[in-house]
Amino acid sequence: MEAILKSDLHAKDAHAPAKSTLFWRPTAQTGLISWLTTVDHKKIGFLYGVFALFFFLVGGFEALLIRLQLMYPNGTVLTAQQYNTMFTMHGTTMIFLAVMPLSAAFFNFIMPLQIGARDVAFPRLNAFSLWTFVAGAIIINLGWFMHDGAPDGGWVGYAPLTSKTFAADHSIDMWVMGLQLLGVASIAASLNFIVTIINLRAPGMTMMRLPVFTWMTLITAFLIVLSFPFITIALVELMMDRLFGTNFFEVSNGGMPILWQHLFWVFGHPEVYILILPAMGIVSEILPTFSRKPLFGYPIVVFSGASIGFLGFSVWSHHMFTTGMGTMATAAFSLATMAIAVPTGVKIFNWIGTLWNGHISMRTPMMFALGFVWMFMIGGFSGVMHSAAPADAQQQDSYFVIAHFHYVLIGGSLFALLAGIHYWFPLMFGRKVSEFWGKLSFWVIFAGFNITFFPMHFLGLNGMPRRTFTYDANLGWNAANFIATIGALILGVGIFIYFAVMVYTFLKGEKVAKDVWDARTLEWSLPNPPPEYNYRVIPTVHARDAYWYNKQHKEEIAREEAEKAKAEAAHGGIHMPHQSIYPFVASLGLLIAAVGIAVIDHDPSPGFWGKKIGVSMIGGVVMLAGIYFWALEGNEGYHLHLDDEGHAPADKNAAKH
Amino acid sequence: MRLSSLLTSTARWGRAGFALGALALLAGCDYNFWRMDGHQSTITVAGPVARSQLEVFYVTCWVTLVIFILVGGVLAYATLKFRAKTEAEEKAIPPEQGHGNPLIELGLIGASVLALVIIAIPTLKGIWYTYDVPEDRKADTYEITATGYQWWFKFEYPSEQIAGSGALTTGNELVIPAGRPVRVNVRAIDVIHSFWVPKLAGKVDMIPNRGNFLWLQADEPGYFWGQCAEYCGDSHAVMRFRVIALSPKDFADWVAQQTSPARNVTPKPGETAKAQFASLRTFKQNESGITDKYDVAPLEAWKAKQFPEKGENAALIAQGKALFVSKTCASCHEVRGHGAAGISGPNLTHIGARSMLAAGLIENNAEQLQRWIHDPGAVKPGNKMAKGYLDNNIKLTPENEVALVAYLQSLK
Missing domain, CATH: 1.10.760.10 (Cytochrome c-like domain)
Incomplete structure (x- = not known):
């Protein structure tokens, strides 16, 4: 396969097509244009990370406002409407604009390196995913700067509260179109990752040798591809209701609000695993590295991940135990939900098995990873409590649920992502975060997080419903709310320390040699930061922890690499994809079309061709133009020829055909 | 030497003082958030439905607590026991590269399944019990229709018909007979709401174009707090109601007064x-x-x-x-x-x-x-x-x- 691919490209190079004036091929390596036109998975991953962290801070700020409003009974920090906007945007932002893209940042940056590839399968599609994600994020947040305000329908957007009758302005339209764009971005990215993992693995990297993080990337990508269509359908139906007066959810004309809930949660529950599986993958990389042992029970961990993915599609109605589904359906979903606890528990057992008998180095990534295991365990146990439907009838939509999913999403996903940032930072930027500041931020975040969310279990059992902007002083909720707000401020300080240290390290941190953690997977065999072509020679994989094996068999590997280098050079050097502006253009078209559909009032004064239709059509044309040019500009790429020390020639263009 | 010892002791006293101050603050300001006996408590319940739901909760609580102590104990032990204490230990020759043990894995999977069965049995019983009034109590059941609006509740009493104006209708305060099962048909006209009186029963959603119901019973006469539990727009947080359970005689008097x-x-x-x-x-x-x-x-x-x-x-x-x-x-x-x-x-x-x-x-x-x-x-x-x-x-x-x-x- 590899050889066929290579020789095909080699043949093409020999007959390089004539330069066309129609298709502009950007070659900038620095500056704005280089970022807008990049197809390098590492740069794209970096951008995903930057955007995700920005929105993470925005979502965190929204959370602090929410907590300040609830610090005392009858709070006056926010009005009811502002509060409702805050929790809607906090949920939407954290899930779709912070945790998902931060996971995507790691998929992009780390996964191709882990499988020994030089890029993802479709580099330009990757850029398109990134820019479409940015377009979606802009649309969702546009309301902040408009008269209509940001969306306030809750992150689940339950019909019919989102219908034209109850939400007449454009804020819900922006929420709908923003999520649609994010769906396009996520599905495109996921297809790309699936094809990459299936097809671009280095020789010898069998499926059962894939690093666990890559496995979890694959499973997550399948979950996205299979679950996002459901929310796409739901959003299309809602959009039709709002724009064209259809009656999917319009109650007065016989619409069924419950249909929205089913469609939303058939997406929404797998979404939970979309958020947590990458985190589990990261932790499954960090624990072995810092225990200096292979992952305990690798096949079972992988199989558990896959079965969580499968079962994740059969439990959605546990979000709907109170909608009156009847005894049989409630019982079925209750038992299916309990069943999910088994593969999840298995993962925890295996992580502990990994620590057992190891030499545990207590470095910052390891602290966050262990914090993850503890917090995820607590979140998992409260999840089991929810699975018991009768108990859930009391817990549903109370602060007990808030406590549960923040233990899973902060204590789980976020801790793992913060661990991942610390872990891969030296590889990404060649610098290492100070252990002191890293550990300090961990302890502050850990303390703040628990002070905030542990009391919420009690608050929920004491009857406080979620999504409430105020409460009276006589209900016994004052103490827990006050403590939670203090905790949230501490958590905020912790996050601030974390990011301040991260920015400092990025600019001025201690420079480190490659493989600073004595790690086990292939990406650590690269110099840091990795060159744009990643691997000078596509590695051959001999064992599951590939780089660990290579370190044990240095001579053999060196011999093998030298031979392969010669063979590759004879094939015309390292094949690289060209930069392209057209993915960005296509995303821009989507952005314009979404603005047309969601933001502009329909003004039918010049007949059918109002401003709304006009702007939407322009967006569509720009998008189609972007896609056509992208298809027609070709994908021949160019070749890099490295000298014997592995450096690319100074003048890059000289190396290009 | 003397100065440093003075500093140490000062620091020690300072810490002790700080700890005491913190304790005093906690005690003085009533920061006992773990007390769950508020008006909307799901723990200090007052009827059979909420009690059945609480019992299931306690089962899940105890089972998961035991597992947490066991697994957490092993995790803590492993973390402390196998921690590299010195730089030399970190860099020591790596431990034996074991890949897992199928017997341990299968054993743990079996144990997890067993723990879940312990939870599943009361869960299933609870689902059927809390769904509808038990057969032997059906004859004694009092029926009510509750409708959610943005942002208030309407209560109708189909068994109390008033000549010329249909069923007795009240708002926001649901008066029920104590000691009798009450079947509440929940409806909504505008958006989704949820009917929740934590001390009497878990919530059931009021969904437009969908006929849901729940049952509840107050063991003794009493005054209970309820609240809408599904986000329903601007004033969701202040969409509340009360349930007043009266003795049979008081209830009859109340009905007589209300129907006039x-x-x-x-x-x-x-x-x-x-x-x-x-x-x-x-x-x-x-x-x-x-x-x-x-x-x-x-x-x-x-x-x-x-x-x-x-x-x-x-x-x-x-x-x-x-x-x-x-x-x-x-x-x-x-x-x-x-x-x-x-x-x-x-x-x-x-x-x-x-x-x-x-x-x-x-x-x-x-x-x-x-x-x-x-x-x-x-x-x-x-x-x-x-x-x-x-x-x-x-x-x-x-x-x-x-x-x-x-x-x-x-x-x-």
């Missing part, structure tokens, strides 16, 4: 209208409408509301009665027997006998009632009455407000 038309207070010849209270003070944004003394004996307070207020001024009440129609209140609210037959707002036929106003939000007294009708939007953001004032250009002078308050308070 609104109370009439006829002014004596020559009586003049006098304001009964001081003019309206200003309220802070989101100010609580509940006083501390309200909490001491809410059921007794509710019972006291069933009798006419002291010092009623019949002439003022008559003014208010006329204003209720002329200011178009009557086009949204029903006052049976007084020519007011609106249906889009709560039925006010016996509003004076309720303990709370604005859907369980503020106490039903003259001051709060005037606050409510003076500026409904300030009490309950986005509500229909505020919009109605704007749409119909309703303006109330302080004198109007006082008269309306006197009238509404007289409706026992």
Whole structure:
């Protein structure tokens, strides 16, 4: 396969097509244009990370406002409407604009390196995913700067509260179109990752040798591809209701609000695993590295991940135990939900098995990873409590649920992502975060997080419903709310320390040699930061922890690499994809079309061709133009020829055909 | 040497003092968040449905706690035991590269499944028990229909029919017979709401175009707090209600009173209208409408509301009665027997006998009632009455407000 691919490209190079004036091929390596036109998975991953962290801070700020409003009974920090906007945007932002893209940042940056590839399968599609994600994020947040305000329908957007009758302005339209764009971005990215993992693995990297993080990337990508269509359908139906007066959810004309809930949660529950599986993958990389042992029970961990993915599609109605589904359906979903606890528990057992008998180095990534295991365990146990439907009838939509999913999403996903940032930072930027500041931020975040969310279990059992902007002083909720707000401020300080240290390290941190953690997977065999072509020679994989094996068999590997280098050079050097502006253009078209559909009032004064239709059509044309040019500009790429020390020639263009 | 020892001891005393101060702060300010005995507690329950749900919760709690202690214990032990204490240990020759043990894995999977079976059995029992009234109690069941609106609750009593006006209808305070199963049919017209009285039963959603129901029972007479539990727009947080459970005799009396038309207070010849209270003070944004003394004996307070207020001024009440129609209140609210037959707002036929106003939000007294009708939007953001004032250009002078308050308070 590899050889066929290579020789095909080699043949093409020999007959390089004539330069066309129609298709502009950007070659900038620095500056704005280089970022807008990049197809390098590492740069794209970096951008995903930057955007995700920005929105993470925005979502965190929204959370602090929410907590300040609830610090005392009858709070006056926010009005009811502002509060409702805050929790809607906090949920939407954290899930779709912070945790998902931060996971995507790691998929992009780390996964191709882990499988020994030089890029993802479709580099330009990757850029398109990134820019479409940015377009979606802009649309969702546009309301902040408009008269209509940001969306306030809750992150689940339950019909019919989102219908034209109850939400007449454009804020819900922006929420709908923003999520649609994010769906396009996520599905495109996921297809790309699936094809990459299936097809671009280095020789010898069998499926059962894939690093666990890559496995979890694959499973997550399948979950996205299979679950996002459901929310796409739901959003299309809602959009039709709002724009064209259809009656999917319009109650007065016989619409069924419950249909929205089913469609939303058939997406929404797998979404939970979309958020947590990458985190589990990261932790499954960090624990072995810092225990200096292979992952305990690798096949079972992988199989558990896959079965969580499968079962994740059969439990959605546990979000709907109170909608009156009847005894049989409630019982079925209750038992299916309990069943999910088994593969999840298995993962925890295996992580502990990994620590057992190891030499545990207590470095910052390891602290966050262990914090993850503890917090995820607590979140998992409260999840089991929810699975018991009768108990859930009391817990549903109370602060007990808030406590549960923040233990899973902060204590789980976020801790793992913060661990991942610390872990891969030296590889990404060649610098290492100070252990002191890293550990300090961990302890502050850990303390703040628990002070905030542990009391919420009690608050929920004491009857406080979620999504409430105020409460009276006589209900016994004052103490827990006050403590939670203090905790949230501490958590905020912790996050601030974390990011301040991260920015400092990025600019001025201690420079480190490659493989600073004595790690086990292939990406650590690269110099840091990795060159744009990643691997000078596509590695051959001999064992599951590939780089660990290579370190044990240095001579053999060196011999093998030298031979392969010669063979590759004879094939015309390292094949690289060209930069392209057209993915960005296509995303821009989507952005314009979404603005047309969601933001502009329909003004039918010049007949059918109002401003709304006009702007939407322009967006569509720009998008189609972007896609056509992208298809027609070709994908021949160019070749890099490295000298014997592995450096690319100074003048890059000289190396290009 | 001496200086450093002094510093150490100072530091030690400082720490001790800080710890003591923190403790005092915690004790003094009543920061015992773990007490779960509030009005909406799911732990101190008062009926069989909530009790059954609590029992299932306790099973899940104990099972997961035991697992947490076991697994957490092993995790803590492994972390401490196998931790590299020195740099040399970190760099030591790596441990034996074991890949797992299928027997341990299978054993743990088996144990997890067993733990889940322990949870599953009471769960299944609970699902069937809490779903509907048990067969042997069906004959004794009292039926009620509850409808959620943005942002209040309507309660209908199909078994209490009133000639000429259908089933007995009240708002925001659900009165039920204690000791009997009550089947509540939950409905919604606008958006989704959820019916939740934590001490009596877990919630069931009120969904438009979908007929849901739940059952509950209060073991003893009592006064219970309820709240909408599904986000339903601006004022979701202040969409509350109360359940009042009465002994069979009290309940029968209450039904008799409620099924009669609104109370009439006829002014004596020559009586003049006098304001009964001081003019309206200003309220802070989101100010609580509940006083501390309200909490001491809410059921007794509710019972006291069933009798006419002291010092009623019949002439003022008559003014208010006329204003209720002329200011178009009557086009949204029903006052049976007084020519007011609106249906889009709560039925006010016996509003004076309720303990709370604005859907369980503020106490039903003259001051709060005037606050409510003076500026409904300030009490309950986005509500229909505020919009109605704007749409119909309703303006109330302080004198109007006082008269309306006197009238509404007289409706026992």
